[in-house]
Amino acid sequence: MNELEATLRPKETVQPPYPAKRIVLASGESMIVRQATREEVPGLLEALEPLLWVERDYYDIVGARTFAELLGWKRYRVRDEYCLVGILDGMLVGLVNGRSLSRNIGISLHTLALRRGLRIGAHLFAAKMEYHIEYLNQKEVYIVAESPIGFRRWMIEYSLEERPHVHHELGGVISYALTRPLYFDSKDRLVVGERPVSDEMLASTFDFEIPEPDMLITQVSGRPE
Amino acid sequence: MRDVAIIGAGQTKFARTEWPLVDLLVEGTRTALADVRIDETLIQSVLVANMGAGMLNHQSGVASAVVDALGIFPAHAELVENGPASGASAVKLGFLGIAAGYYDIVLVVGGEKMRAVTGWESTDFVATLTHPVAEYIYGITLPSMAGLFARLYMDKYGITPEHLAMVAIKNHDNAMLNPVAHIQQPITMEGILHRPEAVVNNPIVADPLRLFDCCPVSDGAAGLVLCAADRAKEFCEKPVLVAGIGQATDTQVLHEREDPTDLKAVRLASEQAFRMAGVRPSDVDVAELHDAFTILEIAESEHAGFFEKGTGHRAIERGETRIGGKLPINPSGGLKARGHPVGATGIAQLVELVFQLRGDAGDRQVKDARVGYACNFGGFGNNVLATILKKG
Numbered sequence: 001m002n003e004l005e006a007t008l009r010p011k012e013t014v015q016p017p018y019p020a021k022r023i024v025l026a027s028g029e030s031m032i033v034r035q036a037t038r039e040e041v042p043g044l045l046e047a048l049e050p051l052l053w054v055e056r057d058y059y060d061i062v063g064a065r066t067f068a069e070l071l072g073w074k075r076y077r078v079r080d081e082y083c084l085v086g087i088l089d090g091m092l093v094g095l096v097n098g099r100s101l102s103r104n105i106g107i108s109l110h111t112l113a114l115r116r117g118l119r120i121g122a123h124l125f126a127a128k129m130e131y132h133i134e135y136l137n138q139k140e141v142y143i144v145a146e147s148p149i150g151f152r153r154w155m156i157e158y159s160l161e162e163r164p165h166v167h168h169e170l171g172g173v174i175s176y177a178l179t180r181p182l183y184f185d186s187k188d189r190l191v192v193g194e195r196p197v198s199d200e201m202l203a204s205t206f207d208f209e210i211p212e213p214d215m216l217i218t219q220v221s222g223r224p225e
Numbered sequence: 226m227r228d229v230a231i232i233g234a235g236q237t238k239f240a241r242t243e244w245p246l247v248d249l250l251v252e253g254t255r256t257a258l259a260d261v262r263i264d265e266t267l268i269q270s271v272l273v274a275n276m277g278a279g280m281l282n283h284q285s286g287v288a289s290a291v292v293d294a295l296g297i298f299p300a301h302a303e304l305v306e307n308g309p310a311s312g313a314s315a316v317k318l319g320f321l322g323i324a325a326g327y328y329d330i331v332l333v334v335g336g337e338k339m340r341a342v343t344g345w346e347s348t349d350f351v352a353t354l355t356h357p358v359a360e361y362i363y364g365i366t367l368p369s370m371a372g373l374f375a376r377l378y379m380d381k382y383g384i385t386p387e388h389l390a391m392v393a394i395k396n397h398d399n400a401m402l403n404p405v406a407h408i409q410q411p412i413t414m415e416g417i418l419h420r421p422e423a424v425v426n427n428p429i430v431a432d433p434l435r436l437f438d439c440c441p442v443s444d445g446a447a448g449l450v451l452c453a454a455d456r457a458k459e460f461c462e463k464p465v466l467v468a469g470i471g472q473a474t475d476t477q478v479l480h481e482r483e484d485p486t487d488l489k490a491v492r493l494a495s496e497q498a499f500r501m502a503g504v505r506p507s508d509v510d511v512a513e514l515h516d517a518f519t520i521l522e523i524a525e526s527e528h529a530g531f532f533e534k535g536t537g538h539r540a541i542e543r544g545e546t547r548i549g550g551k552l553p554i555n556p557s558g559g560l561k562a563r564g565h566p567v568g569a570t571g572i573a574q575l576v577e578l579v580f581q582l583r584g585d586a587g588d589r590q591v592k593d594a595r596v597g598y599a600c601n602f603g604g605f606g607n608n609v610l611a612t613i614l615k616k617g
Binding site: 010 | 343413421423437
């Protein structure tokens with residue numbers, strides 16, 4: 001690495017890993033939630049690309065921003081970012097990302113369900129909060145929503161606290177925060193899953209497939225118009 | 226009275242759509258017209274069933290707009306609004322117009338574009354059918370009303386959450402066989418009730434009702450072409466007869482009923498329809514019930530006379546209401562999984578019965594179906610229509 005690159009590249013903190021877990025969905029199918037690696041980012045970007053033009057439920061802005069965040073992570077331009085993926089039968093069905101602002105403060109970035117109707121987004125968001133509070137051991141996580149669904153899901157379901165003086169890095173609105181007490185108050189009804197995941201099951205989640213673009217657009221937005 | 230037949234039937238896919246309401250209704254009409262050989266200009270009257278055009282879509286004069294879009298002037302045009310029973314009400318009015326000899330051919334189309342607003346707003350919209358002073362102002366919604374009803378009904382008759390889940394699972398399975406159903410997702414008892422994950426997969430909406438006990442909020446339209454029975458063969462090979470129609474009302478306020486677990490209007494409407502059709506509940510081969518909430522499928526199946534009161538859940542346990550069972554209920558997926566665009570629902574129920582009675586229901590066909598029954602439940606059972614169709 002040359003000197004200029006070293007200047008451009010943020011220093012990274014060694015973070016504890018997120019241990020994979022298995023979640024049985026309403027369909028009876030098992031979704032594995034695990035931490036993605038930098039090497040998997042190109043596949044994730046390919047999965048996100050068709051969403052950049054789907055206005056419904058703000059998939060376009062969430063997709064575009066997540067695309068940029070993951071690209072920033074891959075190219076070492078964002079500090080302490082991570083991504084969790086949901087894999088069902090070898091298929092990518094959702095992803096969430098976030099990062100650490102400091103030792104005590106987490107930043108929730110985005111949550112994207114690529115298959116709908118099975119509460120995959122709710123499970124993945126809960127996994128993200130679990131990572132920040134229980135594994136990164138942070139005091140609170142700053143959160144904003146870009147869609148009404150997100151607002152209802154996160155701000156209301158978790159009874160998040162307003163942080164009027166905190167400007168979240170995703171935009172100009174005030175931030176909300178998930179605190180440790182709020183997390184543990186909600187954990188029983190919102191955070192689920194079994195650990196450990198067997199090696200065999202975990203191995204089945206590598207080299208995951210991504211949804212076909214047409215199928216993905218139909219999944220997230222209803223039938224193509 | 227002249228006999229009346231259904232000569233054409235069809236529906237759009239129930240889903241969330243970007244189409245404007247009138248386009249949706251026109252598409253629902255097109256699916257019905259594609260099912261019959263008819264010159265559209267022969268349609269004398271168009272009845273449009275819709276509950277929320279004004280509130281959800283900021284539109285009035287919808288029936289005239291549909292006629293205009295179809296270009297079938299000078300057909301008569303009226304909007305029929307009877308809450309979630311608007312569809313069956315429109316069919317009843319079309320039936321009466323033909324039976325009286327005033328019309329020969331009537332198009333009935335119902336539709337709703339509910340996803341134009343947020344889930345909160347659509348829940349509030351449906352809640353406006355409750356009593357404004359005795360109920361609505363206290364924040365009651367249809368899910369919460371159904372939750373209260375479910376708690377009483379379950380306690381009284383020993384119904385468990387598993388029984389409700391069996392209804393949901395059956396109807397999701399049926400919808401997998403119906404390409405125009407809104408929800409194309411099988412669910413399992415394990416995933417929605419027995420696993421620890423069920424707390425997230427299937428959260429409480431209005432205790433004891435959970436997410437998968439409630440119908441989705443859908444956009445969609447469905448249409449029927451009604452015709453004087455003596456002319457039906459001019460237009461199709463397999464007309465289906467409208468054999469009986471019954472209707473009954475009850476108190477708007479739920480707590481004013483002598484027994485809130487008694488769906489008196491379902492019972493009275495059904496009895497009237499059976500009398501008119503000259504058949505008994507035991508003669509029915511297939512039924513479409515108004516399962517906006519799973520508990521309603523059980524309760525309506527009893528009040529319609531298919532099972533003794535308090536035993537409908539036992540019939541579900543025995544698999545009698547599955548396709549292939551003694552009395553298949555909601556082979557279309559029902560409101561629970563086919564979807565519930567309120568103005569379209571009563572018509573979509575009859576569309577399914579028409580397909581079943583003609584033998585055109587594909588993988589979800591009920592064998593040898595000759596008599597079909599539908600219950601379209603308006604309000605919270607305060608304005609109910611029962612319709613019986615017979616194979617022509």
